[in-house]
Amino acid sequence: MEERKTCDVCHSNFLRKISFCRTQIQQLKAEDVRVTNKDYGKSLAMAVCxxxxxxxxxxxxxxxxxxxxxxxxxxxxxVHSASLRGQSNYRQISRIIKRYDPSCSSFLEVGAGSGTLVSLLKNEYAQVDGIEPNISFCEFARDAYTIALKNVGIEDFQTDRTYDCVVALDVLEHVASADRCMGKIAAMLGPSAIAIIGTPDVESFASRLFPGKWWHIRPGHLYYFHKRSFLRLAAKYNLSLVGSEFFSWELPLGYVVDSIQRLIFGKVWMKFDACRIPLRLCLFDSRLNIVKKG
Ligand SMILES: [Zn+2]
Structure with a gap:
């Protein structure tokens, strides 16, 4: 693997290797990048700009x-919890669009997962598209909601059109280059369009409370932003922050209990994943940033 010489975003060559996680891994496998991966505190070797x-x-x-x-x-x-997660995202995203872009008529979700958010927004907007790199999630969206997500990741997505709103929830930290991802999102924004970009906040209270094993430190997360580094990236593409709020999830209670066991004991002693009672969680450590051109 080629060593990184300059920062992905600002191209500075002042990179410092850091001990960031509890367990360092050499390379990623498919199970490492699952949405539900619970290897908290496990990541590739990291550097800070x-x-x-x-x-x-x-x-x-x-x-x-x-x-x-x-x-x-x-x-x-x-997939079992997709509908619950998507409905919760829908409530937040729908409210944000109405507040920041009331004349929105076209929408794209980058990393649409199960397609729940796309399927719910289709009832409200003329043009609603979603792209999703995982083939089984696209098949789920087709079977459950009869919608056709485009089976492609943001890196390979090509389009000539622009949208009034582009949403990327928990995408920016997963991609090979956060800079390229933001550049592509910016290029798809129309003149008065907004982008809603959700990503964990590495300067949050929870991140500081659990150094090295914060639940957002996991193998699939490759970029860790705080407000300053996010604004630097946004400004590079002439995007300015017009709003920011904490992201909340709705998850099955059993999933949360299993995750807490992994966080505390490093393993799941007793599986509760059959318990599907919905639990709304806002841990104040992940932000939805609303950005606009200019
Ligand atoms: Zn930098």
């Missing part, structure tokens, strides 16, 4: 190898 503060992999990530892992992986646990 001394200029913009972005935490990023010490080695360059090959977008095609990474794309293959996302394309092929199976994640039955995610």
């Amino acid at each position: 001394q200029d913009c503060g972005l935490i990023q992999p010490q080695h360059l990530i090959d977008p095609h190898s990474l794309g293959k892992l996302y394309h092929e992986g199976n994640d039955a646990e995610y």
Whole structure:
């Protein structure tokens, strides 16, 4: 693997290797990038940019190898909770669009997962598209909601059109290059369009409370932003922050209990995944950033 010489975002060569996680891994496998992966505190070797503060992999990530892992992986646990997660996302995203872009008529979700958000927004907007690199999630969306997500990751997505709103929830930290991802999102925004970009906040209270084993430190997460590094990336593409709020999830209670066991004991002693009672969680450690051109 080729060592990274400059920061993905600001191209500074002041990168410092850091001990960031509890368990360091050499390379990623398909199970590492699952949505429901619970290997908290496990990640690739990381470096921090001394200029913009972005935490990023010490080695360059090959977008095609990474794309293959996302394309092929199976994640039955995610699919079981997809509808619950998607409905919760819908409530937040729908409210944000109405507030920040009331004349929105076209929408794209990057990393649409199960397609629940796309299927719910289709009732409200003229043009609603979704792209999703995982083939089994696209099949689920087709069978459950009769919608056709485009089976492609943001790195390979090509379009000539622009949208009034582009949403990327928990995408920016997963891609081979956060800079390329943001550049592509910016290019798809129309003149008064907004982008809603959700990503964990590495300066949050929870991140500081659990150094090295915060639940957002996991193998599939490659970029860790705080407010300053996110704004630096946005500004690079002439995007300014017009709003920010904490992201909340709705998850099955059993999933949360299993995750807490993994966090505390490093393993799941007793599986509660059959318990599907919905639980709304806001841990104040993941932000929805609303950005606009200009
Ligand atoms: Zn930098």
